[in-house]
Amino acid sequence: MSEIAVILPDGTELAVPEGSTLQDVAYEIGPGLGDDTVAGKIEGELVDKVTPVADGDRIEIVTDQSDEYLDVLRHSAAHVFAQALQRLYDDAQLTIGPWTDEGFYYDITGVDLDEDDLQDIEDEMQEIVEEDYDIERTTYSRDEAVAKYEGDNPYKLDILDREAADADEISFYEQAEFEDLCRGPHVESTGQIGAFELLNISSSYWRGDEENDTLTRVHGTAFEKESQLEEFLDMREEAKERDHRKLGQELDLFSIPTVTGPGLPLYHPNGKAILRELEQYGESMNDEYGYDYVETPHLFRTELWKQSGHYDNYVDDMFLLDVNDEEYGLKPMNCPGHATIFNEKSWSYRDLPVRYAENGKVYRKEQRGELSGLSRVWAFTIDDGHLFCTPDQIEREVDDIMDMIYEVLETFDLDYEVQLATRPEKSVGSDEIWEKAESQLESVLENSKMDYDLEAGDGAFYGPKIDFAFSDALGRKWDGPTVQLDFNMPERFDLTYTGADNEDHRPVMIHRALYGSFERFFMVLIEHFNGKFPLWLAPEQVRILPISDDELGYAHRLKNDLEDNDFRVDIEDRSWTLGRKIREAQTDRVPYMVIVGGDEVEDGTISVRDRKEREGNDVDPEAFVDHLVDERADKREEPDFLD
Numbered sequence: 001m002s003e004i005a006v007i008l009p010d011g012t013e014l015a016v017p018e019g020s021t022l023q024d025v026a027y028e029i030g031p032g033l034g035d036d037t038v039a040g041k042i043e044g045e046l047v048d049k050v051t052p053v054a055d056g057d058r059i060e061i062v063t064d065q066s067d068e069y070l071d072v073l074r075h076s077a078a079h080v081f082a083q084a085l086q087r088l089y090d091d092a093q094l095t096i097g098p099w100t101d102e103g104f105y106y107d108i109t110g111v112d113l114d115e116d117d118l119q120d121i122e123d124e125m126q127e128i129v130e131e132d133y134d135i136e137r138t139t140y141s142r143d144e145a146v147a148k149y150e151g152d153n154p155y156k157l158d159i160l161d162r163e164a165a166d167a168d169e170i171s172f173y174e175q176a177e178f179e180d181l182c183r184g185p186h187v188e189s190t191g192q193i194g195a196f197e198l199l200n201i202s203s204s205y206w207r208g209d210e211e212n213d214t215l216t217r218v219h220g221t222a223f224e225k226e227s228q229l230e231e232f233l234d235m236r237e238e239a240k241e242r243d244h245r246k247l248g249q250e251l252d253l254f255s256i257p258t259v260t261g262p263g264l265p266l267y268h269p270n271g272k273a274i275l276r277e278l279e280q281y282g283e284s285m286n287d288e289y290g291y292d293y294v295e296t297p298h299l300f301r302t303e304l305w306k307q308s309g310h311y312d313n314y315v316d317d318m319f320l321l322d323v324n325d326e327e328y329g330l331k332p333m334n335c336p337g338h339a340t341i342f343n344e345k346s347w348s349y350r351d352l353p354v355r356y357a358e359n360g361k362v363y364r365k366e367q368r369g370e371l372s373g374l375s376r377v378w379a380f381t382i383d384d385g386h387l388f389c390t391p392d393q394i395e396r397e398v399d400d401i402m403d404m405i406y407e408v409l410e411t412f413d414l415d416y417e418v419q420l421a422t423r424p425e426k427s428v429g430s431d432e433i434w435e436k437a438e439s440q441l442e443s444v445l446e447n448s449k450m451d452y453d454l455e456a457g458d459g460a461f462y463g464p465k466i467d468f469a470f471s472d473a474l475g476r477k478w479d480g481p482t483v484q485l486d487f488n489m490p491e492r493f494d495l496t497y498t499g500a501d502n503e504d505h506r507p508v509m510i511h512r513a514l515y516g517s518f519e520r521f522f523m524v525l526i527e528h529f530n531g532k533f534p535l536w537l538a539p540e541q542v543r544i545l546p547i548s549d550d551e552l553g554y555a556h557r558l559k560n561d562l563e564d565n566d567f568r569v570d571i572e573d574r575s576w577t578l579g580r581k582i583r584e585a586q587t588d589r590v591p592y593m594v595i596v597g598g599d600e601v602e603d604g605t606i607s608v609r610d611r612k613e614r615e616g617n618d619v620d621p622e623a624f625v626d627h628l629v630d631e632r633a634d635k636r637e638e639p640d641f642l643d
């Protein structure tokens with residue numbers, strides 16, 4: 001029998017007989033590992049342990065000690081849910097039920113469930129777990145598999161059609177009376193699911209497409225141990241409290257009303273006050289680093305999108321419209337506009353680098369089912385920058401961009417991860433330019449203060465990139481700043497500059513964003529600060545609370561002094577008790593309250609209270625304003641006048 005070689009996680013090669021499965025490979029490594037094998041990974045994808053390996057595959061063995069074990073266990077919990085559901089509801093139809101980062105879901109139809117029904121299903125699931133049924137893989141021929149679902153479940157037939165069209169053998173997983181069309185992998189028996197909970201119900205569309213049937217999505221989670229489940233549920237409670245959609249409404253920051261369309265956020269004055277601070281902060285950095293501001297409209301003729309390649313690759317996500325028999329598209333990206341501006345002029349190598357900046361609104365038609373608060377929207381603003389430089393200038397430019405991003409991350413005290421993604425198999429551009437670019441990016445990262453992961457082969461087809469992901473207070477990850485080199489767009493737009501040799505050369509284009517998008521960044525900040533924005537960002541920085549109407553005149557003079565120093569100030573002049581006024585300001589998370597009564601007016605002083613519930617009396621108003629000016633300029637995170 002001929003042999004093939006697989007690559008183990010440490011990079012060594014192992015020769016195994018052709019036709020070996022992942023579990024066979026595990027047995028080659030050691031009998032103990034073979035016995036412990038639950039599943040495996042081929043080229044990073046989690047698959048069943050009986051999957052055959054091919055020559056040159058990078059493989060990993062998954063045991064109950066691996067991180068991936070949790071995914072396997074959660075997928076098994078989804079099956080236990082489906083089994084319990086079918087025991088309780090004869091008409092329930094199953095569609096798909098994958099694991100997720102937070103647990104699992106199953107999309108079902110044929111039953112009308114609400115959250116009150118979940119307890120009964122959980123009780124039935126508990127019995128299935130206690131019975132500890134073996135979970136076994138079996139295979140059927142295509143015809144047998146089709147026969148199981150024909151006339152009964154069009155969704156499973158659709159899966160067989162699309163995903164297993166050429167397979168002669170179809171795998172199912174069975175436990176007691178239950179079976180499900182499934183690729184696996186699974187744990188060995190239902191008893192291995194240590195702790196689980198059904199979380200909530202939402203709706204979804206078949207294949208995520210709103211033109212298809214609406215389905216019911218039941219979300220759940222599962223862990224090996226009860227204590228892990230409890231920790232997760234606590235975190236989830238905390239996340240609900242901090243949810244930017246909830247805080248966005250409570251603090252009157254933004255709304256996404258049905259009447260104006262899905263995924264099209266409206267920023268209220270409070271939200272826009274924060275966005276303006278973010279804009280100004282970004283603009284001050286762009287000025288410092290030599291960017292020129294440009295401005296482009298919201299739509300272009302599709303000729304431009306054809307030239308940029310977006311029309312070929314991106315058209316499903318674009319909003320297109322006909323104007324006088326000519327087709328236009330709302331811009332999904334700002335780059336083609338900026339490339340065109342660059343192209344309107346001839347450049348010498350002495351003029352480079354050229355750096356353009358624009359807070360550009362873009363429009364992308366995400367599936368409606370995917371839209372959520374500010375995290376997935378149809379209209380959003382990128383704090384975009386496009387640089388045009390010579391190949392030798394890449395390192396210096398990227399180094400500057402990394403300094404800017406680093407400053408942003410420090411200012412907001414955000415946790416983050418950095419990835420360098422390099423040349424994928426399919427790419428445009430010469431070997432020479434890729435090598436030059438990748439070595440410059442690596443050198444920037446090596447010299448920076450940041451740890452990074454190398455994702456070999458994960459770059460865009462048009463160039464290597466450095467991506468940042470924020471992790472929020474609850475450990476969730478969000479796309480953040482990015483630096484992408486582009487060897488493609490300069491070709492498509494035939495961008496040139498005259499070199500020292502008097503010949504035409506291609507500039508390299510760099511796309512960069514410091515925040516990513518304002519929407520996503522705003523969402524991260526709302527949840528990161530739990531709505532308690534630092535003084536410089538707070539929509540209302542000071543609220544003045546007069547004890548009675550007698551102090552209104554004094555309150556207005558204080559307000560004017562603060563406004564002369566560009567602070568956002570309000571007076572609480574409703575005829576409420578002081579206690580109620582304080583509680584309201586506390587709920588609104590205003591950094592500072594200034595309390596004035598008869599004594600303060602007489603002495604020309606103020607009482608100060610901060611949102612950390614500390615108080616100071618007999619305060620000199622001028623000293624207070626001076627402190628606030630400093631606190632704002634330093635972008636300090638917490639009010640510290642009363643420290």
Ligand SMILES: [Zn+2]
Nearest residue numbers: 180182183184
């Ligand atoms: Zn399954």
Ligand SMILES: [Zn+2]
Nearest residue numbers: 333334335511
């Ligand atoms: Zn771009």
